[in-house]
Amino acid sequence: MKRREFLKSATALAASTAVAGPAIFSPAKAQSRAETLLIVSESGPNNLDIHGVGTNVPGYEVSWNCYDRLISHEMKTVDGKPYYDKNKFKMELADDMKLDDMSVTFKLKKKATFQDGTPVTAKDVKWSLDRAVSVKGFPTFQMAAGSLTKPEQFVVVDDNTFRVDFARKDRLTIPDLAVIVPCVVNSELVKKHATEQDPWGLEYTKQNTAGSGAYKVASWVAGTEVVLERNDAWVGGQLPKTKKIIWRIVPSAGNRRALLERGDADISYDLPNKDFVELKADGKLSIISTPYSNGIQYIGMNVKNPPFDNLKVRQAVAYALPYQKIMDAVLFGLAKPMFGAPANAATQVAWPQPHKFNTDIAKAKALMAEAGVPNGFETTISFDLGFAGVNEPLCVLVQESLAQIGIKCTINKIPGANWRTELNKKVMPLYTNVFSGWLDYPEYFFIWCYHGKNSIFNTMSYQSKETDAFIDGAVSAAANGDKATYDKDVIGMVDQVFADMPRIPLYQPYVNVAMQKNVSGYQYWFHRRLDYRTLVKG
Amino acid sequence: MGKLLLKRMLLVIPNLIGVIIVTFLLTRALPGDPAAYFAGPAAGKEAIEQIRIKLGLDKPLIVQFGRYVADLAHGNLGNSLSTGQPVLTELKNRLPASAELTLFGLILSILIAVPLGILAAVKQGSWIDHICRVVATAGVSLPVFFTGLLLVYVFYFKLGWSPAPLGRLDAFATAPPQVSGFYLIDSLLARNPETFRASLSQLLLPGFTLGIFSLAPITRMTRASMLAVLASDFVRTARASGLNDRTVIITYAFRNAMLPVVTTLGMVFSFLLGANVLVEKVFAWPGIGSYAVEALITSDFAPVQGFVLTMAILYVVLNLIIDILYGVIDPRVRLEG
Numbered sequence: 112m113k114r115r116e117f118l119k120s121a122t123a124l125a126a127s128t129a130v131a132g133p134a135i136f137s138p139a140k141a142q143s144r145a146e147t148l149l150i151v152s153e154s155g156p157n158n159l160d161i162h163g164v165g166t167n168v169p170g171y172e173v174s175w176n177c178y179d180r181l182i183s184h185e186m187k188t189v190d191g192k193p194y195y196d197k198n199k200f201k202m203e204l205a206d207d208m209k210l211d212d213m214s215v216t217f218k219l220k221k222k223a224t225f226q227d228g229t230p231v232t233a234k235d236v237k238w239s240l241d242r243a244v245s246v247k248g249f250p251t252f253q254m255a256a257g258s259l260t261k262p263e264q265f266v267v268v269d270d271n272t273f274r275v276d277f278a279r280k281d282r283l284t285i286p287d288l289a290v291i292v293p294c295v296v297n298s299e300l301v302k303k304h305a306t307e308q309d310p311w312g313l314e315y316t317k318q319n320t321a322g323s324g325a326y327k328v329a330s331w332v333a334g335t336e337v338v339l340e341r342n343d344a345w346v347g348g349q350l351p352k353t354k355k356i357i358w359r360i361v362p363s364a365g366n367r368r369a370l371l372e373r374g375d376a377d378i379s380y381d382l383p384n385k386d387f388v389e390l391k392a393d394g395k396l397s398i399i400s401t402p403y404s405n406g407i408q409y410i411g412m413n414v415k416n417p418p419f420d421n422l423k424v425r426q427a428v429a430y431a432l433p434y435q436k437i438m439d440a441v442l443f444g445l446a447k448p449m450f451g452a453p454a455n456a457a458t459q460v461a462w463p464q465p466h467k468f469n470t471d472i473a474k475a476k477a478l479m480a481e482a483g484v485p486n487g488f489e490t491t492i493s494f495d496l497g498f499a500g501v502n503e504p505l506c507v508l509v510q511e512s513l514a515q516i517g518i519k520c521t522i523n524k525i526p527g528a529n530w531r532t533e534l535n536k537k538v539m540p541l542y543t544n545v546f547s548g549w550l551d552y553p554e555y556f557f558i559w560c561y562h563g564k565n566s567i568f569n570t571m572s573y574q575s576k577e578t579d580a581f582i583d584g585a586v587s588a589a590a591n592g593d594k595a596t597y598d599k600d601v602i603g604m605v606d607q608v609f610a611d612m613p614r615i616p617l618y619q620p621y622v623n624v625a626m627q628k629n630v631s632g633y634q635y636w637f638h639r640r641l642d643y644r645t646l647v648k649g
Numbered sequence: 650m651g652k653l654l655l656k657r658m659l660l661v662i663p664n665l666i667g668v669i670i671v672t673f674l675l676t677r678a679l680p681g682d683p684a685a686y687f688a689g690p691a692a693g694k695e696a697i698e699q700i701r702i703k704l705g706l707d708k709p710l711i712v713q714f715g716r717y718v719a720d721l722a723h724g725n726l727g728n729s730l731s732t733g734q735p736v737l738t739e740l741k742n743r744l745p746a747s748a749e750l751t752l753f754g755l756i757l758s759i760l761i762a763v764p765l766g767i768l769a770a771v772k773q774g775s776w777i778d779h780i781c782r783v784v785a786t787a788g789v790s791l792p793v794f795f796t797g798l799l800l801v802y803v804f805y806f807k808l809g810w811s812p813a814p815l816g817r818l819d820a821f822a823t824a825p826p827q828v829s830g831f832y833l834i835d836s837l838l839a840r841n842p843e844t845f846r847a848s849l850s851q852l853l854l855p856g857f858t859l860g861i862f863s864l865a866p867i868t869r870m871t872r873a874s875m876l877a878v879l880a881s882d883f884v885r886t887a888r889a890s891g892l893n894d895r896t897v898i899i900t901y902a903f904r905n906a907m908l909p910v911v912t913t914l915g916m917v918f919s920f921l922l923g924a925n926v927l928v929e930k931v932f933a934w935p936g937i938g939s940y941a942v943e944a945l946i947t948s949d950f951a952p953v954q955g956f957v958l959t960m961a962i963l964y965v966v967l968n969l970i971i972d973i974l975y976g977v978i979d980p981r982v983r984l985e986g
Contacts, residue, residue, distance in 0.1 A: 143821070144821065147821070149820050151815075154943075157729075157730065157732050164700060164703055164704075164730075165686075165700060165730055247696065247699040247700075247703075248696050248699055248700055248703075249696065251696075252696050332742075332935065333729075333732030333734050333739065334732050334935065334939070334940060334943060335816060335933075335935040336816075336820075357820045357821075359815055359816070359820055359933065360933060361814075361815065361933045362930045362931075362933060362939065363798070363814075363930060363931050363933070365798055365801075365802075366798075366801060366814050366931065366932075366933065369801065369802070369805060369806045369814075370813055370814075370815070372806070373805070373806060373809070373813065375813040375815075376813075497946075526946070527686075527946060529682070531682070531685040531686060532682040532685045535685060535694065535697070567694070
């Protein structure tokens, strides 16, 4: 054998063993890592069922992926990224949807089965929607947002056909059937575990998933880890590529970033903005930032009590806020500005849209003088400590800026557990907060935030007959398909609240997701959580 | 001895009753409304009221307390709202994780601190004494979460020697079958060296973080008490009788110096359980400390009460053990019992 040939064959041999090497050791392990996604986040679910008492937002993510709804949304492309299309519905458990004047009829997919193998019937669908409108709390509330309030509205036509009768014409009814809440639950399985005190079996579904969805929870250690496995019999859509999801709770943001950068974790979405900006600049991971649909961070003012009951004072504040500084120093540019529209810009039939105020201290001072408080006053500015990463620097900047027009603010930090209680009291004079609605319609936002019926999110106690008339007009115009009136009313309500300025929009926050370059298929959904069904690794 | 134990146990009862009342009242005095918190972001006033009734928080305080005590008598600590699980199961599952970490940290600390303390006392004023002083001061001045993050940064992020700080085991490993709840022991019992190695490597960084923090009190106490004993008459006599240094220091001096060290150890162990809270956060460790903090943030009463009660019982048991250890070390204590 010649020396050169020997060397060649030796290297070839070495190369082949090198490739085969790991495969001999643990082919199963390497394979499972390729088909498994490791997600790290700050907090995990407290309940696997969105119908449960006090289910938290991470719990919604489990529900979304483990249960099916009758219908869901198609995807469209926004800025080159997949984004749910609020106007286009796709069938999930339903095979067909027929919309009549005062009802909608669904045919169920014949092959659809729950994860324990029993077929999905119209009875299950009715039981599930009855449950959603009966358990009270958030699910019932969300159903009511689409005028779905009574079990009598849900009708079993036959085993395979199901009808929803409308209480009144409401264009939010169909979109409300595609949110997370109206999920279809295996009624026979859950009824077995129901008790007299717990007729809807909420205790059972808290710990176990009983759906027909693409994933099932294989194990759940609260506060530590959720492991989900693919349901190979899923018929709600294309079978997901990822067989297993491991969702680990890592409370320290620094460690979540380290795990991503070292390549040990595949996805994380709740990191501080600064980390996302640095990771983006670094270029080793793919970072996707999407503005919250129908969501705004704002400065709110209590308009019932002095001094903010005075329009001139509110306008002065709107001219004194350090908008651009907040964008740069607090958000590192990761947000969509909601201020400084050109003075001659026409109001759009859209929401959110920017208002025309900009930082102008001279104008603010003049307005303070006109309001009769040229020397300013003292007040407090409150924020939710649960989101201190953004809220605290934001409030410090606002404090500094308002001091220039004589408003001396004391900063009041409110613990997360207490925030909602304080909001509910509606006594805080000045505060910052975020509102975002699952249903992406201008009137939906306005009903919650500006309508005189004073929901919890009308945190300013704002009352205006004109605004109410515009909102009510837009709601009924939408239900009747009267586009001209609708457009006129939406423009009317936007102009009205920008003139009255009970709350000052600052920006539309971003949902930031960081993932390894080999992970693809991320989609933006109205609920802003992950949809595992389209995620692919490698 | 049995009589002593019984007497101590009887003393425990009023302590525990006090703890139960105080924790109940304290958690109720916390700001924050659990009903508003758990009603979710979109809930209105009615929704919050519905949740309040479901949680039984609409009842007067005294009725709530009666219910709580009745549940306690049945061994029921209530349900956590933030994790959705019964508090008792959670504490049972999480206590071994905290205990394993704390004990591991304490043992690491003793292994370093006691010899260091003895050396510092024997060679008082030498370079080793100075090192001892510097190490102890530095260890106690650095906050644990900082030491933890620093160790993660250096040994995981920069050097890659340590596994990902993902809790007790790597995400792809499976836990050993539960016997004691201590992964190190359970993996050995299951004869699974791979899991043993995996859990040991996960333990090292948080263990050292706790260890560094507790070096100071143990070294300083060992040094001080050794110094006192070394200066005493019986040591001088022993030396005069021509016994070698080793026998004098280990057999005579150290045994007598141990009493205050053991007392310190008890104290160190209890404050390590407290320091654990932050270390558990940094290392995503599924222990009782991080559990209690989460619960506190969300005004989740039941886990906070359960946690304080568990800690109270732990302290009582710990003090009992230390008392017994005293008797073993120093026969004079036994006579007084």
